[in-house]
Amino acid sequence: MNYKKGADVLPDRLLQEIQEYVEGCLVYIPKKGDKAGWGYISGARQLIDKRNKGILDLFEKGESIPELSDKFHLGEDTIRKIVYRKK
Numbered sequence: 001m002n003y004k005k006g007a008d009v010l011p012d013r014l015l016q017e018i019q020e021y022v023e024g025c026l027v028y029i030p031k032k033g034d035k036a037g038w039g040y041i042s043g044a045r046q047l048i049d050k051r052n053k054g055i056l057d058l059f060e061k062g063e064s065i066p067e068l069s070d071k072f073h074l075g076e077d078t079i080r081k082i083v084y085r086k087k
């Protein structure tokens with residue numbers, strides 16, 4: 001993340017307006033454009049989706065929620081959310 005001094009990059013009028021809301025704080029201003037969803041850039045989302053598909057496949061083959069909870073080290077409520085999620 002690149003930090004810049006507000007007084008160096010913002011017009012005086014805009015800086016004064018921002019100071020009405022926050023003063024002496026760090027403010028994050030996101031980039032323009034579409035934002036990638038959580039985990040898509042790092043690949044974490046794909047790993048979780050793959051894991052969840054494996055859980056659903058095993059559930060459909062007859063494994064119980066407590067068995068899946070032990071196997072994947074997740075709470076039973078989390079397993080229920082995965083297997084009963086609407087598609």
